[in-house]
Amino acid sequence: MVVFDLRRLRLLRELEERGTxxxxxxxxxxxxxxxxxxxxVLEREVGTALLEKAGRGVRLTDAGHLLARHARVLLAxxxxxxxxxxxxxxxVRGTVRAGGLQSATRRLLVPAAARTTADHPLVRLEVSELELEQALxxxxxxxxxxxxxxEYDGHPRPRPAxxxxxxxxxxxxxxxxxAAHPLAQHGGPVPLAALHGExxxxxxxxxxxxxxxxxTCRALGGYEPDVRHRAGDAEIQLELVRTTGAVALLPALALPVADATLAVRDVAEAVVGRRLVAVTRDVPATPALTAFLAAVEAQxxxxxxxxxxPRS
Structure with missing residues (x-):
């Protein structure tokens, strides 16, 4: 009878998921x-080939895929x-590995980690900046x-099983x-249509x-925006606004509390919003994860x- 090593089964499961x-x-x-x-070693333990050559890499054999499916059940x-x-x-003890996009990591996960560490010192927290696609x-x-x-209005994300x-x-x-932009000289909403050519x-x-x-520029402004600058870091986008005269459309969590060099205005044509969602596996949460989620919600x-x- 084969006695399975869960660590090796996890490696096989990870290979099935990640590919290399x-x-x-x-x-x-x-x-x-x-x-x-x-x-x-796992191949020797089960007595059959689990991997085969594929170019310069490897891929799972039929037996490898079969065992990876069972590994999912055993690991769960x-x-x-x-x-x-x-x-x-x-x-409460255990490890929680959490990630999020930049603004959520800075404004939600980091403060929640500090609160959880203070309340539950036996919980180990590992926080990373991650996009959902990276983390799946x-x-x-x-x-x-x-x-x-x-997810932004009009752009829902897939919901993987x-x-x-x-x-x-x-x-x-x-x-x-x-701040010196002509459309920023009054405190009211700014028409997106008026930013054509920016x-x-x-x-x-x-x-x-x-x-x-x-x-949003197409639907509300009727034009194709001239996107000249691209940066995943909201701080870089804000610096581009300050120094080059560019404009941006950013969520509230990504904005500074106060900055005299910037003018923050509502979109005149419609409310444009985004939702933050907590994504977890569809299994019962550990006590450590439950405690951390409570800290995130409190934040x-x-x-x-x-x-x-809340403005919605």
């Missing part, structure tokens, strides 16, 4: 040769057992526990102009933010109170 030994190694902190060696059962055992203890493989295999993602998407926060998107700063092409800016409430009634 290098990606598995980078995710789990091993060298590619160490991953290969452990999978070779082991995780459920660990969750149940942790729930029996008087103190880790969410599926259990190497990531929580991701704060976003096996994941839970819980609404967390709604906020308005604001036009950001240089240089825009957005996130990289292919991101939800870039698609939202282009789609959302604090931000809403600071800003007054």
């Amino acid at each position: 030994l290098g990606a598995v190694a980078a995710t789990l902190g091993y060298s590619p040769s160490a991953v290969s060696q452990q999978l070779s 059962a082991a995780e459920a057992a660990a969750t149940d055992l942790a729930a029996l203890g008087e103190e 493989p880790g969410l599926r295999t259990g190497t990531v526990d929580l991701v704060i993602s976003d 096996g994941l839970r998407f819980a609404p967390l926060h709604e906020e308005r998107l604001e036009l950001v102009l240089p 240089a825009w700063a957005t996130s990289a092409e292919g991101t939800g933010h870039h698609a939202m800016v282009v789609g 959302v409430h604090r931000l809403d109170e600071r800003a007054g009634a």
